[in-house]
Amino acid sequence: MSPISMAAETIDPLPQHTLLVFLLQIGALLVLALVLGRLASRFGLPSLVGELASGILLGPSLLLHAAPGLSGWLFPQDATQMHLLDAVGQLGVLLLVGFTGMHLDLKVIRRYGGKAAGVSVADLLPTLALGLWLGFAMPDRLRPSDADPTVFAWFVGVAMCVSSIPVIGRVLVDMKLIHRNVGQLILVVGTIDDAVGWVLVSVVTALATTGIGAHEIATPLWHLAVVAAVMLTVGRWTVRRVMTWAGSADGGSARAKTIAATVILLVLAGAGTQALGFEAVFGAFQCGILIGAVTTPAQAKRLEPLNATVLSFLSPLYFALAGLRIDLTTLANPDVALWGLVALLVAVSGKYIGAFVGSAFARLNRWEALALGAGINARGVIQIVIAVVGVRLGLLTTAMYSIIVLIAILTPLMAPPVLRIAMKRIESTADEELREQRVLALQGGPEAGESEQAADPAAAHERGVPVHPT
Numbered sequence: 001m002s003p004i005s006m007a008a009e010t011i012d013p014l015p016q017h018t019l020l021v022f023l024l025q026i027g028a029l030l031v032l033a034l035v036l037g038r039l040a041s042r043f044g045l046p047s048l049v050g051e052l053a054s055g056i057l058l059g060p061s062l063l064l065h066a067a068p069g070l071s072g073w074l075f076p077q078d079a080t081q082m083h084l085l086d087a088v089g090q091l092g093v094l095l096l097v098g099f100t101g102m103h104l105d106l107k108v109i110r111r112y113g114g115k116a117a118g119v120s121v122a123d124l125l126p127t128l129a130l131g132l133w134l135g136f137a138m139p140d141r142l143r144p145s146d147a148d149p150t151v152f153a154w155f156v157g158v159a160m161c162v163s164s165i166p167v168i169g170r171v172l173v174d175m176k177l178i179h180r181n182v183g184q185l186i187l188v189v190g191t192i193d194d195a196v197g198w199v200l201v202s203v204v205t206a207l208a209t210t211g212i213g214a215h216e217i218a219t220p221l222w223h224l225a226v227v228a229a230v231m232l233t234v235g236r237w238t239v240r241r242v243m244t245w246a247g248s249a250d251g252g253s254a255r256a257k258t259i260a261a262t263v264i265l266l267v268l269a270g271a272g273t274q275a276l277g278f279e280a281v282f283g284a285f286q287c288g289i290l291i292g293a294v295t296t297p298a299q300a301k302r303l304e305p306l307n308a309t310v311l312s313f314l315s316p317l318y319f320a321l322a323g324l325r326i327d328l329t330t331l332a333n334p335d336v337a338l339w340g341l342v343a344l345l346v347a348v349s350g351k352y353i354g355a356f357v358g359s360a361f362a363r364l365n366r367w368e369a370l371a372l373g374a375g376i377n378a379r380g381v382i383q384i385v386i387a388v389v390g391v392r393l394g395l396l397t398t399a400m401y402s403i404i405v406l407i408a409i410l411t412p413l414m415a416p417p418v419l420r421i422a423m424k425r426i427e428s429t430a431d432e433e434l435r436e437q438r439v440l441a442l443q444g445g446p447e448a449g450e451s452e453q454a455a456d457p458a459a460a461h462e463r464g465v466p467v468h469p470t
Contacts, residue, residue: 022084024074026317029054029324033316041174045416048170048380051316052409055323065329075324089321091267092314094284098266099307100169100187101288102295103178115362116188122361123189123354123376124161124196130346131157138339142400151208155395158204159386159404160347162197163190165285167380167412170315175419182368182426186375194282194382199224201386202277208393223276230272231286239265239290247299255302262291262303279382322384326409330402340403347407348414351377367425374418383408 014022036050036057057063064071075081135153143152168190172178178187202220242265246257266284273283295303331337355373356366364372387404390396396404 018080018084021074021076021081025081025085026088028058028074029320030313030317032058033320034312037316045413047174047316048167048319049413051319052323052412054316055320056326056328056409057323058320059324059326061326061328085321085324088314089318090280092310092318093281094266094270095263095306095310096315096318097165097169097281098262098284098288098291099303099310100165100173100178101285101290102292102300102303103169103173103187106289106293113188115358115364116185116192118361119185119355119358119372119376120189120192120196122358123351123373124193126353126357127161127347127350128157128200130350131160134160134343134346138400139335142336142339142397142403144394144397147395148208151204152395154200154207155204155390155393156343156400158197158200159383159390160343160350160407161193161200162379162382162386163193163351163376164378164380164382164408165190165194165281167378167382168375171378171412171415171419172375173311175416177419177423180423180426181429182371182423183375186372189372189376191285193376195224197382197386201389205389205393208395220277223278227273227276227278227283227286231290235269235287236290239287240294243291243294243299247296255305258299258302259306262306265291281382322380323409325384325388326405327398327402328406330399331406333399336399336403340406343403344407344410347379348377348411365426367422371419371422371426374415374422378412378415379408380412 032054033051036054037047038050040050040053041047058071058075060071063075132153135156136149138156143149165187168186169178172183172186177183199220202223242261243258246261247254266287269283269287270280271283273286274280331340352373355376356369359366359369359372384405387396387401387408390404391401
């Protein structure tokens, strides 16, 4: 093939106007997200609340009605334009979830894994049952005319019972609770909830498209087993080798290698779970857990620039994009608003009932149960993703989509005040203080453990402070 013909087949670059609008969209969303995020923090709320609000203000809920011309130019109903924003947002949420996984202590998983599984079962079953009842009880106008009532009910049940690791992790980080034992338990329970949720979504998707059978049920379960097996064997070995290689360099080269290696591992892990039918964030979170298990405090310190970029740029942009898809004007109908309130009560009550029942069996006190219920009640991103899947499958009307998304927005708002009340009554432990040092190192604080390693490596190892890459 001649060079001329090869050049003729080259894909045209992004049109100049499309690029201009994309850059202005990024700028507008990011400026408003940072301003409102800071404002939310001033009022004691997680910054993600303000970031979600920025998308709502610039989306069809307000800007489209207040300035339709500006809205149509800045946020046109163009698939290419939205796909550009989504691509940046997806990278942001992958890295955010990866860092959330790095904060998870494997010792806590081993210690509380059984309790977390029991709490997860206890919170999933009542929420799923209440969601099924809600799906059957809702009037026909909230269900597409061509949607099967049973499939619709199952989809609503699944949408009600999921949690959201990206939002839970962001709330715990913002409130400086990620190092607490209850915070770690919330992450483990949320991980189990999300895994079960994606399996159920896969089953309901098969039910809505090809019908249900043994194959449709077995496939997502088999894929989940594959993910677990790979992460515990090849994935664990690969992460250890790659991070050891990255940490062997000196100076600026070590920082660059560690950041590059982390991004590559998280992205490829996300691609793997995406290929198996799960969301990419599920794989990134699992990979983040493995990275956190093998990195030393010094390596964690090297990741601080990447962590700062995620928290100050990519993460706010992702949550702003989530808010951009919401149209709150559909809730102006009193009947729709009433059913939206019922759906919110179902979603919240199911999680809290499950948290208290599961905590009773796990022998947690009432304040730990309250904190656990507040944490796993936060939905957000995953529920929004599931709502988009429902629209694509023709299972949700615009009104029902808005109800589910509104729950995804309101439940993270409920978590902080309840967590503050509960955590004031839960004493901190020595393990939590040691874990906090690691979190501070990852977020740019002092390189916890380095002085201890230099003074007494044996004592550092005895207390759990990594001395060498493992």
